[in-house]
């Protein structure tokens with residue numbers, strides 16, 4: 001059985017802009033030409049959304065998209081950031097992690113691996129660093145997950161027999177797996193597809209990439225920030241990294257909860 005210690009963050013989706021429709025909107029509102037200096041659709045859409053509020057396309061202040069969005073952060077015009085949306089897949093994360101993640105409601109969408117449908121007999125497990133780094137703790141962890149997996153297998157076997165009168169094979173497996181999963185630990189690895197807007201991501205980073213957050217979610221939040229600083233610097237480059245004694249990173253900004 002695989003033991004995982006590092007989460008993976010895949011940025012799998014981003015927006016595109018329909019330039020023809022944007023030009024049509026601008027022409028309909030007597031704006032002959034407007035351009036900005038970002039190719040990142042989420043950043044451009046956020047700027048457009050902000051400019052629609054004040055119809056300020058005609059005489060943009062200098063500084064481009066980064067300056068415009070920094071001003072949005074400064075004044076706390078947070079709803080503008082909800083128009084920038086990205087899609088991620090997180091893997092190598094535990095069920096404990098996703099339980100914390102899904103507490104983030106506003107501006108998030110989730111689709112998580114189903115333990116009712118998917119066979120968990122070969123599941124991997126996520127081990128906390130402080131457990132892995134201590135030989136005795138690690139041995140306790142290994143024994144516990146081996147026992148849990150063995151119990152899961154036995155339950156699936158018995159329950160599959162018990163439900164053998166159920167004709168539909170998929171339903172029969174589901175009935176067995178949905179009950180047997182009760183013995184799997186919080187450490188069981190899972191995968192989750194996540195969609196979030198820039199405002200929601202910033203709030204997540206603020207709450208979860210600091211010293212008070214649980215280490216696994218802090219790792220994921222730090223990776224999300226790594227990805228987003230490259231992906232959308234106008235929206236995410238205001239954070240400063242700080243190293244904690246255990247080597248993990250926290251991120252801090254002056255723009256709280258926009």
Ligand SMILES: Cc1cc2nc3c(=O)[nH]c(=O)nc-3n(C[C@H](O)[C@H](O)[C@H](O)COP(=O)(O)OP(=O)(O)OC[C@H]3O[C@@H](n4cnc5c(N)ncnc54)[C@H](O)[C@@H]3O)c2cc1C
Nearest residue numbers: 100102103104105106107108200203207208212213214257
């Ligand atoms: C260090 C830490 C420890 C934690 N410990 C626990 C714990 O022991 N037990 C536990 O249950 N949770 C715990 N949490 C989770 C925490 O309570 C929040 O559920 C989680 O951080 C999501 O934050 P949020 O509600 O601000 O985010 P979101 O749900 O994304 O909401 C974003 C913002 O929208 C607004 N909002 C959203 N929904 C509502 C609403 N219904 N009414 C009014 N305003 C709303 C709020 O301003 C909120 O901040 C912990 C979180 C942290 C960071």
